[in-house]
Amino acid sequence: MSRNSDENYGALWLLTPTVLLYVATFFVPIIMLGVLSFARFEMSVTTIGFYFDNYIKIFSDGITLKIFFQTVRLSLVITFWCLILGYPVALMMRSCSPKMKMVLLFCVVSPLLTSIIVRNVAWLLILGRSGIINDTLIQWGLTSKPLPLMYNEFGVILAVVHVYLSFMVLPLFGALNSINSSIEEAASSLGAPSWRVFLSITLPLSLPGIMAGCTLVFILSMGVYLTPVIMGGNFVLTLPMLITESVREQYDWPFASAMALMLLLAIGFMVILSSGVQKLVGRR
Amino acid sequence: MSSVELKSIVKKYGEVTAVASIDLSVESGEFVTLLGPSGCGKTTTLRMVAGFIRPTSGTLSIGDVDMTGVPPHQRTVGLVFQNYALFPHMTVRKNVEFGLKMQKVLTSERGPRVQEALELVQLEALGERMPAELSGGQQQRVALARALVIRPDVLLLDEPFGALDKQLRDHMRVELRELQQKLKISTLFVTHDQDEALSMSDRIVVMSEGKVSQVGKPTEIYEKPQTRFVADFIGRSNILVGKVESKGKTINAEGLILPNKGNVVAGAEGISVMIRPECVEITQSGSKATSTSADVKGKVTASIYLGSIVQYSVQINKGPNLVVTQNNTGSENLKNLTVGDDVDVSFPDSAIYILPG
Ligand SMILES: Nc1ncnc2c1ncn2[C@@H]1O[C@H](COP(=O)(O)OP(=O)(O)OP(=O)(O)O)[C@@H](O)[C@H]1O
Numbered sequence: 291m292s293r294n295s296d297e298n299y300g301a302l303w304l305l306t307p308t309v310l311l312y313v314a315t316f317f318v319p320i321i322m323l324g325v326l327s328f329a330r331f332e333m334s335v336t337t338i339g340f341y342f343d344n345y346i347k348i349f350s351d352g353i354t355l356k357i358f359f360q361t362v363r364l365s366l367v368i369t370f371w372c373l374i375l376g377y378p379v380a381l382m383m384r385s386c387s388p389k390m391k392m393v394l395l396f397c398v399v400s401p402l403l404t405s406i407i408v409r410n411v412a413w414l415l416i417l418g419r420s421g422i423i424n425d426t427l428i429q430w431g432l433t434s435k436p437l438p439l440m441y442n443e444f445g446v447i448l449a450v451v452h453v454y455l456s457f458m459v460l461p462l463f464g465a466l467n468s469i470n471s472s473i474e475e476a477a478s479s480l481g482a483p484s485w486r487v488f489l490s491i492t493l494p495l496s497l498p499g500i501m502a503g504c505t506l507v508f509i510l511s512m513g514v515y516l517t518p519v520i521m522g523g524n525f526v527l528t529l530p531m532l533i534t535e536s537v538r539e540q541y542d543w544p545f546a547s548a549m550a551l552m553l554l555l556a557i558g559f560m561v562i563l564s565s566g567v568q569k570l571v572g573r574r
Numbered sequence: 575m576s577s578v579e580l581k582s583i584v585k586k587y588g589e590v591t592a593v594a595s596i597d598l599s600v601e602s603g604e605f606v607t608l609l610g611p612s613g614c615g616k617t618t619t620l621r622m623v624a625g626f627i628r629p630t631s632g633t634l635s636i637g638d639v640d641m642t643g644v645p646p647h648q649r650t651v652g653l654v655f656q657n658y659a660l661f662p663h664m665t666v667r668k669n670v671e672f673g674l675k676m677q678k679v680l681t682s683e684r685g686p687r688v689q690e691a692l693e694l695v696q697l698e699a700l701g702e703r704m705p706a707e708l709s710g711g712q713q714q715r716v717a718l719a720r721a722l723v724i725r726p727d728v729l730l731l732d733e734p735f736g737a738l739d740k741q742l743r744d745h746m747r748v749e750l751r752e753l754q755q756k757l758k759i760s761t762l763f764v765t766h767d768q769d770e771a772l773s774m775s776d777r778i779v780v781m782s783e784g785k786v787s788q789v790g791k792p793t794e795i796y797e798k799p800q801t802r803f804v805a806d807f808i809g810r811s812n813i814l815v816g817k818v819e820s821k822g823k824t825i826n827a828e829g830l831i832l833p834n835k836g837n838v839v840a841g842a843e844g845i846s847v848m849i850r851p852e853c854v855e856i857t858q859s860g861s862k863a864t865s866t867s868a869d870v871k872g873k874v875t876a877s878i879y880l881g882s883i884v885q886y887s888v889q890i891n892k893g894p895n896l897v898v899t900q901n902n903t904g905s906e907n908l909k910n911l912t913v914g915d916d917v918d919v920s921f922p923d924s925a926i927y928i929l930p931g
Pocket residue numbers: 587590591592593610611612613614615616617618619766
């Protein structure tokens with residue numbers, strides 16, 4: 291036993307690069323954010339200190355808080371659609387042949403393999419005012435004016451769901467795959483029709499996958515920047531956009547830091563909430 | 575009335591034939607075991623009875639009702655898996671109650687019935703535990719209670735004790751058989767363990783390569799195997815191939831002269847003769863002369879100590895090699911036998927069994 295742990299400690303130095311990387315890219319910036327968020331920004335001059343200006347501004351300027359909640363709502367909607375669309379895919383991946391599984395997996399992951407620009411240009415060609423869909427609809431006389439499929443929430447949600455679906459499907463598939471199918475068969479032999487087996491057995495047993503997928507997609511959605519910029523065309527504002535703007539246009543790092551911390555807190559809150567839910571259900 | 579009846583059931587997976595035309599019945603209250611080597615189609619057969627696999631052809635009835643195409647949840651069968659397959663997110667009580675809920679049994683009635691089922695398997699104290707908090711044996715008992723509580727037409731078990739250690743397995747075997755007899759529940763049991771099959775069953779169905787090799791009581795299966803396969807598969811056995819000698823009185827089995835007990839016609843060849851190793855007696859040459867039908871001499875070529883028995887390999891002079899087992903009674907005679915010893919070999923006429931066909 292002790293020999294074993296000795297060996298483990300011996301291998302610890304292998305972690306050094308990773309630890310350094312984390313310290314450099316995670317902890318240091320967070321500490322800097324924390325310090326900056328309490329600084330004062332006046333006449334383009336940043337004064338380090340302990341001021342609540344930025345936080346007061348968040349809650350009182352009438353727009354930041356609104357956009358924050360809009361970002362949260364958008365992320366929840368995206369997470370919801372990823373779950374609704376991803377669950378059947380994960381279910382199918384579990385039950386189909388290994389070959390079909392690879393095909394499905396590739397389809398789900400394919401957006402991640404495409405560059406963000408290519409992806410969004412593709413959406414433009416499909417959803418734009420003279421994109422494939424609108425062209426076809428107009429040609430068939432189904433509509434006279436192009437439908438607003440882009441530069442609105444719909445476009446943003448669609449494009450983000452498309453990219454992040456894989457982050458939902460993979461944990462879901464993992465969770466579903468770890469359910470021994472004889473458990474479901476036992477339920478069915480005890481008289482449960484397939485919908486009942488799904489609700490009473492499959493769904494609750496896949497809960498860890500659901501929570502993992504939802505948390506992951508939510509976190510990613512809270513931080514997504516480029517896709518809403520392209521797909522929303524300034525009609526859909528999110529907190530990351532505000533942060534970028536604050537830094538790039540106003541050079542107001544302290545306010546940007548405060549907003550970034552707020553984003554981080556919201557994410558932390560969600561993570562705690564989801565693990566809480568899981569514990570609660572697990573105990574039942 | 576038969577609880578389960580399979581008529582010419584066939585299951586093919588493309589080119590692979592998992593089950594090739596099986597006829598089988600479980601009478602009301604009977605304990606029938608499907609016994610056979612790995613891959614012979616036992617699980618496939620059982621899963622067809624449960625409804626998870628649809629037979630390629632043939633008919634299946636449960637309680638004299640045709641059930642061939644009926645989905646599993648509309649059959650009243652109790653299923654017990656080797657891996658228990660308990661619902662990990664439900665307490666023991668909820669696990670057992672599940673089937674009653676599905677049958678829409680009134681809430682007021684469910685409580686007592688769950689309690690009764692738990693008492694049946696002596697787990698009434700553990701109702702509030704989660705499956706993960708139980709030992710393997712306890713989990714399997716919960717699985718049994720869960721299957722029994724719905725009062726199934728037939729209880730189906732697929733190697734239910736396969737994951738338990740030997741002692742517990744022997745214990746559960748007795749317990750299950752007692753329970754089955756008490757409840758008089760029709761049972762179809764799958765195993766590849768012949769001890770399990772021989773000790774528990776009313777009838778054994780020996781399967782080989784998707785076909786039924788022999789159906790019979792445990793004693794019939796062991797003592798009067800109908801095929802070479804069954805003789806080989808059940809227990810240890812010496813199977814000699816012989817030919818009836820000209821006068822028809824004796825059989826020359828690989829050099830060993832045996833009485834023609836089956837009255838096989840003179841000149842017949844390729845007769846399979848079975849002699850169970852435990853029926854053969856060996857003694858150190860020249861010790862005491864026991865005189866039985868076939869008095870022959872041989873030499874011990876191998877000896878394997880198995881605890882309660884010792885298994886010898888004896889090369890008969892100008893004859894075949896026989897496997898002989900002796901009970902380990904600790905007698906001096908037994909202890910002195912070692913490889914290379916000359917021995918007198920004897921067995922009663924009753925030990926000779928001529929396989930039909
Ligand atoms: N889904 C399937 N596709 C193709 N062949 C299958 C399938 N299921 C089973 N088989 C084949 O059918 C045969 C019988 O399988 P089965 O599982 O019934 O064996 P078994 O008697 O239960 O064996 P074991 O004692 O190892 O459990 C095997 O040769 C197996 O390879």
